[in-house]
Amino acid sequence: MIVLSEETYRGGVKINEKRKENGIRELDMHVIELAHDDQHSSEEDAKLSSSNQRMRLLGTMLKPPKPNSNIPVTPYVIGLAGGIASGKSNITEKLKLKGAAIVNCDLIAHELYKPGLPLNRTLAETFGNDIITATGDIDRKKLGEIVFSDMEKLKKLNQTVWPFIIEEAQNRIKVLGEQGYKVVVMEAAVMIQAKWFQYCHQLWAVIVPPKEAIRRLQERNNLSEEEAKKRVAAQPTNYEQVSQANVVFSPYWSYEFTQQQIDRAWGELQKYL
Ligand SMILES: CC(C)(COP(=O)(O)OP(=O)(O)OC[C@H]1O[C@@H](n2cnc3c(N)ncnc32)[C@H](O)[C@@H]1O)[C@@H](O)C(=O)NCCC(=O)NCCS
Numbered sequence: 001m002i003v004l005s006e007e008t009y010r011g012g013v014k015i016n017e018k019r020k021e022n023g024i025r026e027l028d029m030h031v032i033e034l035a036h037d038d039q040h041s042s043e044e045d046a047k048l049s050s051s052n053q054r055m056r057l058l059g060t061m062l063k064p065p066k067p068n069s070n071i072p073v074t075p076y077v078i079g080l081a082g083g084i085a086s087g088k089s090n091i092t093e094k095l096k097l098k099g100a101a102i103v104n105c106d107l108i109a110h111e112l113y114k115p116g117l118p119l120n121r122t123l124a125e126t127f128g129n130d131i132i133t134a135t136g137d138i139d140r141k142k143l144g145e146i147v148f149s150d151m152e153k154l155k156k157l158n159q160t161v162w163p164f165i166i167e168e169a170q171n172r173i174k175v176l177g178e179q180g181y182k183v184v185v186m187e188a189a190v191m192i193q194a195k196w197f198q199y200c201h202q203l204w205a206v207i208v209p210p211k212e213a214i215r216r217l218q219e220r221n222n223l224s225e226e227e228a229k230k231r232v233a234a235q236p237t238n239y240e241q242v243s244q245a246n247v248v249f250s251p252y253w254s255y256e257f258t259q260q261q262i263d264r265a266w267g268e269l270q271k272y273l
């Protein structure tokens with residue numbers, strides 16, 4: 001006898017077809033109905049499934065935070081990590097509506113690259129004057145092509161730029177605290193690699209399957225599949241992100257479902273403020 005679920009029934013039929021072809025006796029098939037999940041949402045499977053259980057953990061406290069003596073008690077700093085095109089910006093926008101202040105480390109880097117600032121000169125000396133545009137700005141598209149094609153060059157860029165970014169981020173967090181913000185979200189794609197979570201009270205991570213990140217990146221940045229793959233490969237894996245995080249979001253489904261994850265996380269956060 002072979003025991004099957006409704007979903008594997010067709011596989012059972014195929015097995016019996018092969019057995020018949022090979023002159024072996026067909027197996028009796030016993031089919032078990034799928035247990036129905038009465039509470040499933042429109043995003044989830046109608047059957048009782050481990051995927052549904054995992055989806056319900058999104059936005060919940062997976063790992064309670066430990067006190068962090070590296071930073072002041074206030075403001076409460078949340079590090080928002082997540083790979084390229086995972087949906088961090090959309091999540092920070094939603095957290096802003098909840099009352100959080102945002103420090104965006106991508107934008108800090110862009111500001112530190114402006115003409116006349118020390119990093120502008122240092123990067124031109126390191127990567128060549130070709131990365132400087134007619135207006136004196138850093139041509140980030142060109143620099144991106146260089147560093148995402150050569151891990152050694154990316155490492156060099158990171159070593160040069162990261163100390164400036166984190167110093168500026170911490171200054172901004174301090175000022176926002178003085179302005180009365182209770183919660184500051186520090187959004188940084190490189191949070192895990194740079195270990196900037198040591199400057200946060202909690203780490204929240206945003207993940208989508210790598211294939212989806214590649215698709216979104218091609219669409220949003222008009223990149224070839226090969227270029228998008230290189231950029232996704234330069235990110236920590238989802239496993240690395242999840243194993244470090246206190247809370248995990250996945251903006252893989254509808255914007256409403258992402259909102260539900262944020263509502264849950266924001267609700268639980270109130271206990272720690
Ligand atoms: C490589 C650069 C020139 C590309 O500029 P561009 O304007 O095209 O992209 P932008 O800065 O908006 O970043 C977009 C995304 O690229 C990914 N990314 C950026 N820097 C890195 C990096 N060092 N390692 C891995 N991924 C990165 C992130 O997912 C980021 O959100 C620029 O990202 C850069 O200078 N990076 C080094 C500084 C850095 O680490 N910045 C990120 C701080 S969070």
Ligand SMILES: Nc1ncnc2c1ncn2[C@@H]1O[C@H](COP(=O)(O)OP(=O)(O)OP(=O)(O)O)[C@@H](O)[C@H]1O
Binds near residue numbers: 084090
């Ligand atoms: N819940 C969602 N459902 C569908 N698409 C989404 C969702 N959230 C974000 N996206 C799409 O994914 C793309 C990437 O989102 P976003 O720009 O917020 O990512 P990011 O993590 O901030 O990217 P980067 O690290 O490159 O700055 C966007 O083009 C957006 O349209």
